[in-house]
Amino acid sequence: MKPATAAQKLGVYLPATPREFQEGLVSREELDELQHNPPQWLVDLRRNGxxxxxxxxxxxxxxxxxxxxxxxxxxxxxxxxxxxxxxxxxxxxxxxxxxxxxxxxxxxxxxxxxxxx
Known part of the structure; x- marks a missing residue:
């Protein structure tokens, strides 16, 4: 899926995500992994904006x-x-x-x- 769709599903602001996330495609498996085992950047972004x-x-x-x-x-x-x-x-x-x-x-x-x- 497109990064914008993945960001929306994760509840984060796309321009604040890492460049690799913004520029690549996200598979459903990767999205599931991000939701169940979020990396530190995602934890921080969800906490602080x-x-x-x-x-x-x-x-x-x-x-x-x-x-x-x-x-x-x-x-x-x-x-x-x-x-x-x-x-x-x-x-x-x-x-x-x-x-x-x-x-x-x-x-x-x-x-x-x-x-x-």
Whole structure:
């Protein structure tokens, strides 16, 4: 698979990975090995970042769109995410509320569908 796909499956930001990873193809066996026995670079990248948008959004409990509305367009490190969590700006509070409301509505609709089945 392409390095971008492998990085996405590993939950890491591709430009922060080693050059060998970025330039080569990753077999399914290699991906499984990376997931089950991660090398130090992968452990460090997952711990410290920079993190891709999906990871940043999940850690901040907002949507990817919420990040964009908040002006977050670049990958963030774990320290930057922690700083936002420690002192959440107004946009983050708003986006968390919006995201929570969307999730509640999705659960309500799923329960409604489950009842009709």
């Amino acid at each position: 920079p993190h891709p948008r999906s990871v940043v959004a999940a850690r901040l409990r907002v949507s990817n769109s919420g990040l964009a509305r908040g002006g977050i367009t670049e990958p963030l490190t774990t320290a930057q995410i922690a700083a936002l969590i420690a002192e959440p700006p107004p946009w983050l509070m708003r986006e968390r509320e919006t995201y929570a409301e969307v999730r509640r509505e999705q659960r309500r609709l799923q329960e409604q569908r489950d009842e009709t089945d």
